[in-house]
Amino acid sequence: MNEKATGLAGQEALPEAFPPLTRHEALVESTRCLMCYDAPCTHACPTHIDIPKFIKKISTGNLKGSARTILESNLLGATCARVCPVQELCEGACVLGAEHKPIAIGRLQRYAMDYVYGKGLDIFLTAKTTGKKIGVVGAGPAGLSCAGELAKKGHDVTLFEKRDLAGGLSTFGIIGLREPVGISLAEVEMIRRLGVRIETQREIGKDLALAELQAKFDAIFLSLGLGATPNLGIPGEEQVIDGLEYIEQSKLNGHNLKIGRNVVVIGAGNTAIDCATIAKRCGAEDVTMLYRRTAGEMTAYPHEYDFIKKEGVRFEFLAQPVRILTEKGSVEAVECVRMSLGPKDASGRPAPRPVEGSHFVIAADQVVKAIGQEKASLAARLNLKTLKGYIDVNEDFQTSLPGVYAGGDCIRARGAASTVMAVQDGKLAARAIHERLVGNG
């Protein structure tokens, strides 16, 4: 779908893992849905898609209506169908999950989404213009969702993006196994067709000043995402590849992706697992994940951990890198120290402490780090009130500056950062902005 249109076909190192459901599979699976009333899957979905309704519409052959039901709650339904941790959300709450197999909600959602994108159907018409101008900064899921929702209401929306492509992590940071770039870019185009003006290579704090935006727009939504991967602070760090860049290469420049023979991935979150997957599937002989705590403290979803174990990736728990060993400019090994778990730290997890004299070496010719992202440093520079380093917002997603709203990973002081949460932020912020500018209705 749409990969040809974007000219990116074949650039991705890893194709999408699941094939689309066939018509028959979709019919059988959608018919298996009990159509719960006030369904728990809908509650569990952060955007509260009316899941039984869209599934029923698949079973009756009303695919356009099914897509509308999804998109009314979640404009990025095609991405979410692929990247949502459904085991933790809708499918995890399915009433059939206890004794049977939960309904494959994600794959059914993808079926309905593929239908409208495949046919080039636009679901929404733009409303009468309100004359209100809104600036959205950052074209990731939160920004796209907010911009799209506001455009649906008839507002004049400009979306600024510092990169050359919109879509944020969906375009650059989701492993192709789960979501091909084309899907994300098709959603960007749908948002554009809703009337949103997208200006790429515009970065706030560089060629765009907040004051300038405040003067020009009636409201502003900041969806800045997170910052760079932090430094490890160890000798040889310059040889370490940033995990997000590793994934980006695999998606947008797969032909030139360089994979080591013995790859060490530092970190044990979902991004680290994606990096290990890329390495393993693209030809590395040996992939080892280094984590300073144990499996019990990993931030990766349990289903992701199960997946990567089956890929044949080794785990080195209670190990922290202390030095990258190189010879003639190329990586030879990672020197590590064994850790032990002490009392709980600020994150509520046991604090790892180095065990003296326990240094050991793991041979590696490529080292990738995926140890989370720094909080957006912009918040302070823009003089916004912060909470634990994240932008602080009220119930309406408004920051400490009136008329300036924020959402997505940059406000995620609580809870897990995910695409679907960002989409919901954007949607709720759009509602609040709309109410502020034109009143309810």
Added chain:
Amino acid sequence: MADLRTNFAGIRSPNPFWLASAPPSNSGAQVHRAFEAGWGGAVWKTIGAPVLNVSNRYGAWHFGGQKMLAINNVELISDRPLEVNLREIAEVKRAWPDRAVIVSAMVESKPEVWHDIVKKIQDTGADGIELNYGCPHGMSERGMGSAVGQVPEYCEQITGWVMQVAKIPVIVKLTPNISNIVMPARAAVAAGADALSLINTINSIIGVDLDSFEIVPNIGGKGGHGGYAGPAVKPVALNMLSALGTDAVVAESKLPISGMGGISCWSDAAEFLLLGASSLQVCTAVMHYGFRIIEDLCDGLSNWMDEKGFKRISDVVGHSVHRVSDFKNFDLSFKAIARIDQQKCIRCNLCYVACNDTAHQCIDLVAKDGSIVPPGSYDVRSNGREEAVHTRPSVLVREEDCVGCRLCFNVCPVDSCIRMVEEPSGRPSVTWDEITQKQPEVTEDWEKMKAYREKMGIHIH
């Protein structure tokens, strides 16, 4: 092992399952294979008047991903030459002396023509004749099939002609396309038939193609009503079967009844036996899955009979007929209420919405703290598996308001999660018939009814 051997009006078969007169019994080769698979008998596809068939003969009704819950057809009687059919019938009967070979017949409504066909069938050595008074399409336009079955007088007259020459048992097959199935059955009894069978197919149009706007199945741009059969018609067949069993004239005649209409598995078969059928005919299930289904039909029926202590088929036949009655004889004081097993409940809330929207509003959503909550009463920011599952309210029946309609029981997807529990109503047993006789004014005047209810303590919700 229960004894499945059957003696139906003198026609013997090793089990009660016969192929119904239909495409599966169209040729000697097919019946031969069916007998190899274990079928107890076969009613040969109707032979008689010359015909030509059309293509696109079968339509089907699919539902919820399930194929062929019903089939409809505009196929006529056998289009193979009469002599070929007669020769093959004789061959099959010779090869399978222990199986029931019955021949369905339908010819022009003239005594000499009927005499001729009956004699020809008898010459084959067949065990019985079934008179096809049911075919609802095509043949009826020529004055045969249901055109006969729908007029009791014709039914009686033609059966009479047949009985004049018949030396083997004659079964009269009834059409369901009639307002009272009892009338043609009585006509057959009056004419001296040896047995009855029902139901033939029901008039139907299976559907319309939403792209071409053609009738399904499309026959060169046209389509029309065809005979409807398969799992979906079973309740109609059971009702007509019980109507014969409870009719004084038909019951008095003690004519055996061959039951058919949607029998797909042994449990369907058991229900037909309980309501009075003593042989069973199957078509659609065979057209869907082939002759092999006979194994489970026999095996399942035998296991069920063993479990229930029935030794032979005749022990089962009609065992439930005495329970069939009319509304006026039902006990108005009988009380049942729905009870939900909270351990088994998966909280799909289907009982709640069914009761609340379409029944008697007596199921509540109850939150953890015991308060009654409306549906969708969670915060828009609440999400995730844990919150969705752990804050989900329970469904609870307000028993004092439950009228025992049994809708929730029917929609519940979990086995034995909702039970209809019998509760003493505290009122003496009484039927509408008794009230009509003893206090007719209660049945005629709303004010009197109100007084009666108050006196009896009947609370209407």
